[in-house]
Amino acid sequence: MKVLAALSGGVDSAVAAARAVDAGHDVVGIHMALSRNRDEFRTGSRGCCSLEDSSDARRAADRLGIPYYVWDLSDEFEDRVVADFLSEYASGRTPNPCVRCNQHIKFEALLGRASTLGFEAVCTGHYARVALRDDGARELHRAIDTAKDQSYVLAVIGAERLSLAMFPLGEATSKAEVRAEAQARGLGVSQKPDSYDICFIADGDTQGFLQRRLGGRPGDIVDQAGTVVGSHGGAYAFTVGQRKGLRLGRPSADGEPRYVTEVRVDANEVVVGPEALLSVTRLEGDEVVWLAADEPAAVPRRCVVQVRAHGEPAPGRVTVAGGRMLVEFDAPMRGVAAGQAMVAYAGTRVLGQARVAAGSAP
Amino acid sequence: MALHYLDHAATTPMFAAAIEALVDELGHAGNPSALHRSGRLARAVVEDGREAIARALGAEPAEVVFTSGGTEADNLAIKGLWWSRTAEDPRRTRVVTSAVEHHAGLDSVRWIAERGATAIVLPVDREGVVNVDALRDEVAAHGDEIALVSVMGANNEVGAVQPVDEVVAVASSRGIPVHSDVVQAIGHIPFDFGRSGLATAAVSAHKFGGPVGVGALLARGNVDLTPLAHGGGQERKARSGTLNAAGVRAMSVAAVEAVGSMPSESSRLADLQRDLIAGVRALVPEAVLSGPEPGPRCLPGITHFVFPGCAPEAMLYVLDSRGVEASNGSACTAGVAQASHVLLAMGRTPSEAASTMRISLGHTSSREDVAALLEHLPEAVAKARSIGGGLRAVAPAAGGPGR
Numbered sequence: 001m002k003v004l005a006a007l008s009g010g011v012d013s014a015v016a017a018a019r020a021v022d023a024g025h026d027v028v029g030i031h032m033a034l035s036r037n038r039d040e041f042r043t044g045s046r047g048c049c050s051l052e053d054s055s056d057a058r059r060a061a062d063r064l065g066i067p068y069y070v071w072d073l074s075d076e077f078e079d080r081v082v083a084d085f086l087s088e089y090a091s092g093r094t095p096n097p098c099v100r101c102n103q104h105i106k107f108e109a110l111l112g113r114a115s116t117l118g119f120e121a122v123c124t125g126h127y128a129r130v131a132l133r134d135d136g137a138r139e140l141h142r143a144i145d146t147a148k149d150q151s152y153v154l155a156v157i158g159a160e161r162l163s164l165a166m167f168p169l170g171e172a173t174s175k176a177e178v179r180a181e182a183q184a185r186g187l188g189v190s191q192k193p194d195s196y197d198i199c200f201i202a203d204g205d206t207q208g209f210l211q212r213r214l215g216g217r218p219g220d221i222v223d224q225a226g227t228v229v230g231s232h233g234g235a236y237a238f239t240v241g242q243r244k245g246l247r248l249g250r251p252s253a254d255g256e257p258r259y260v261t262e263v264r265v266d267a268n269e270v271v272v273g274p275e276a277l278l279s280v281t282r283l284e285g286d287e288v289v290w291l292a293a294d295e296p297a298a299v300p301r302r303c304v305v306q307v308r309a310h311g312e313p314a315p316g317r318v319t320v321a322g323g324r325m326l327v328e329f330d331a332p333m334r335g336v337a338a339g340q341a342m343v344a345y346a347g348t349r350v351l352g353q354a355r356v357a358a359g360s361a362p
Numbered sequence: 363m364a365l366h367y368l369d370h371a372a373t374t375p376m377f378a379a380a381i382e383a384l385v386d387e388l389g390h391a392g393n394p395s396a397l398h399r400s401g402r403l404a405r406a407v408v409e410d411g412r413e414a415i416a417r418a419l420g421a422e423p424a425e426v427v428f429t430s431g432g433t434e435a436d437n438l439a440i441k442g443l444w445w446s447r448t449a450e451d452p453r454r455t456r457v458v459t460s461a462v463e464h465h466a467g468l469d470s471v472r473w474i475a476e477r478g479a480t481a482i483v484l485p486v487d488r489e490g491v492v493n494v495d496a497l498r499d500e501v502a503a504h505g506d507e508i509a510l511v512s513v514m515g516a517n518n519e520v521g522a523v524q525p526v527d528e529v530v531a532v533a534s535s536r537g538i539p540v541h542s543d544v545v546q547a548i549g550h551i552p553f554d555f556g557r558s559g560l561a562t563a564a565v566s567a568h569k570f571g572g573p574v575g576v577g578a579l580l581a582r583g584n585v586d587l588t589p590l591a592h593g594g595g596q597e598r599k600a601r602s603g604t605l606n607a608a609g610v611r612a613m614s615v616a617a618v619e620a621v622g623s624m625p626s627e628s629s630r631l632a633d634l635q636r637d638l639i640a641g642v643r644a645l646v647p648e649a650v651l652s653g654p655e656p657g658p659r660c661l662p663g664i665t666h667f668v669f670p671g672c673a674p675e676a677m678l679y680v681l682d683s684r685g686v687e688a689s690n691g692s693a694c695t696a697g698v699a700q701a702s703h704v705l706l707a708m709g710r711t712p713s714e715a716a717s718t719m720r721i722s723l724g725h726t727s728s729r730e731d732v733a734a735l736l737e738h739l740p741e742a743v744a745k746a747r748s749i750g751g752g753l754r755a756v757a758p759a760a761g762g763p764g765r
Binding site: 028033067070071072074112113116 | 675676678682698699745748749
């Protein structure tokens, strides 16, 4: 099979490509240039846009003996990921840019180019598994290594595009196994640190990035009663459930810590309150992608739902109707931010996902 | 898979005789500056090479200053002329060059412009040919203030042969020295340093069948060069570093062969170029030839097209995977194709300047190579077009103050 291996310059994508080569595929390595600062040389903090990464990707391809090219997807990345990130924050939501990147860059722009050029699959270093059903459909499952599992950020690509995706690391038992394999294969990136930050925010300062790109918009932090208890530089930079960085002058009346309970972008107000106010039992989501055609949720069905990238899945009932996904949790959930993905699972299998639009209290 | 190498302007395969000379000479110890027998033998190799190269290029042996290649030769000439000419007369603050120079020349001028020089960049026409009238105006208005003029012999991207004779005539009327990067010209069009009237000229061995890592600056005896790197001063006290006897010998073998075969070779390549251009136009009618039409104003080896709306990465991938090796332009350090400054200077849009292909022919090129390109070009263009190409207009980020 002709396989395009996306090589970020990290250890996971390099080992994934190596496994695709071993499986006998005709593999070509592609490094996506996503940053406009193409000559940026960054050490220490890892991202997916630096010169260091493109050179690591090139050396991995050399080692595997596969052709290597750099494709410029920086326009698409800016338009579909960075601009979305900004507009979501500006609307008071907290986006997950990795979801958008998988949705629009890796499994749309890159996959589209790959298909045009005759590739039959795109191979990435994601930790997730694809299972082929007897009826020919694909199921998306959590990785064997649940600590590294990335099915949460992949659900958005939908069932159809899974047939063109290849995740050779889904069966890996641990990152240590992948690193050991990289070392055994002589890949120079075997000990390269993992990336955790948002790749286009090199210094990790999301608030600073938002202020630079969206402009400062000072306003008030208020409590439930509307009393001003602090100030901020732009309501959009706050996330429901956030406790740090509020810099509230006075302690609360009950002495308990206060959390962001609501972000009112139109009024440019950040509302804080006790932890109890963060609880929600119902979540409504839009931008629904339902992968499991054989397991519809037209009527409420029991499953577990994950509402943040590294969060514990929680049991509840899911209904999909009218382009919306409704989740009723068995027990209250705390600190769910609008804009995040909520992903429904049956065991290890991904059923579907939606973008959190709104929550409501018990 | 048969390889069809169509990137001779980037580097051309070494002549067999040059490889033989290089390998043979690598087996001999001896620093050409040493005074014992081995040193004398090595020195003789260098001086034999110098004389052969000088003869091939119409220069005197004393005018050949060996360097590591064309880039160093351009730097040595431009910076050296700048320093010595301003030291002679501090009123000479202007440096004139063309908008389509190789970066070795253009960035040398920029570098001295950041240190006090005024850079005058001559425009080019739609085919990439320097506007000599702009030079005439500049010389008429500021003749006494011009330290040097630097205009290449032939452009490395689109193949346009530059009117260097006219440039020299205009500049020398006011005693202004002219440097020319003739790296792409040697072995393809006639070049005679003695008759050129140039003060300096840069050549590079690996562009005419010699090895990478050796080249020369041809410099008149009265040109005072200021060293870039300091050391033993082996070459006219202007260029330091142990002389590369093996490289020089291989370069001289290549120079003799390339210049000797030039008349027949350039007409052979011109025939291939005509077939190539006719073939591309027949298959892809919207392709636009960038440089001058074949003839005396165009290098026979370099053919450059804009393929409107084609993603350069896709063209590269399709052709490369079929064994057809052409150039989609230069890449940044990270490997991303960049819009060419040459095409932009020729009045092309950034999008056009990014959707290009340079097909460059050389001594190993055959009809089969051209045929292979033409065989796979339609598929490459079709796929590249469906992906869409070049640099796109950027929508402003939502709500942001812009980049």
